[in-house]
Amino acid sequence: MYFLSDLERKFLIHKLLPVAREVGVSPELRGWNWHTAPLKPFYEDVKLPMYAVCSKFCPTGRDVYLSFVEDLQGTVNFRVALGKVLHGVVSDCLQAFIQRKDLNFDSWCKKIRWSEIPAKPEDVFPPAKKVWDYLVKICEARYADVEARQPYASEYDLMASAVPFLIEHKISGELLGLSGLLSLDCYDYLHSIMFDLKVGSEPEDWHRLAPVGYALVFESVHEVPVDVCCVVYLNITKNRIVAMKDLFFANDELRSWWIEERDRKMEIVAERRDPGKPPGSKCPGDCMYYHICSG
Ligand code: SF4
Numbered sequence: 228m229y230f231l232s233d234l235e236r237k238f239l240i241h242k243l244l245p246v247a248r249e250v251g252v253s254p255e256l257r258g259w260n261w262h263t264a265p266l267k268p269f270y271e272d273v274k275l276p277m278y279a280v281c282s283k284f285c286p287t288g289r290d291v292y293l294s295f296v297e298d299l300q301g302t303v304n305f306r307v308a309l310g311k312v313l314h315g316v317v318s319d320c321l322q323a324f325i326q327r328k329d330l331n332f333d334s335w336c337k338k339i340r341w342s343e344i345p346a347k348p349e350d351v352f353p354p355a356k357k358v359w360d361y362l363v364k365i366c367e368a369r370y371a372d373v374e375a376r377q378p379y380a381s382e383y384d385l386m387a388s389a390v391p392f393l394i395e396h397k398i399s400g401e402l403l404g405l406s407g408l409l410s411l412d413c414y415d416y417l418h419s420i421m422f423d424l425k426v427g428s429e430p431e432d433w434h435r436l437a438p439v440g441y442a443l444v445f446e447s448v449h450e451v452p453v454d455v456c457c458v459v460y461l462n463i464t465k466n467r468i469v470a471m472k473d474l475f476f477a478n479d480e481l482r483s484w485w486i487e488e489r490d491r492k493m494e495i496v497a498e499r500r501d502p503g504k505p506p507g508s509k510c511p512g513d514c515m516y517y518h519i520c521s522g
Contacts, residue, residue: 258446268404281436301515
């Protein structure tokens, strides 16, 4: 899922990295400058999760108001449920492989609390199994490839080279006004790429905000630059896995856009200001809060 293809590697090496080195990032937009404007959060008492800052699913941000001011819960629909399950498959399978845990798909399924998921297991199992098997195959191939080229490397070192990912790495976003309990989908520590996984979604410009936000958080905590981000789109189409990547330079424009969104959402919560519904009928029909806003 997070492995780059040959073409993506060429794009990274010959296009993105040279641009990132030549253009650079303005010092005030590096996460480690969280204590000065514009990164310094204006409202110190508000801490938001990353999804609340980055989602533009609701055009006005009313979902943030309903959730964090009115404390209302959205209704989880099948699309969201499937997304959560497949997201879990990717992270649990990769973590199990990296940590050499004795976990297979059947034992993983037994851990799922199906009563909390509004989907029938028989609708979710086949795509989940497909994703699990795909990941195991690709990880084993990577590992075998590195093993054959490095006969003196330890198992730990082989794994670090073959699958160089921090999966669901826990990190605090508090310096930037976010929750202290964030989890990164994936950070490739050999190539310094911040990934974000989207399941069952068509690409949107604003999907770039989440990995950029995590890059800023990573910079704020670890003080290392993260210049390249990637959104991975995972879909099951005609019974086949389709994984597409949007690999990009986390430039000043995207960083400024993230700060703008963070400040707007924080203001909604701090000032308890209902931004209202979008004009016309711009609400997506499968919005989790549709039953509240249309009532
Ligand atoms: S129903 Fe519309 S206004 Fe309400 S949260 Fe969803 S998108 Fe926003």
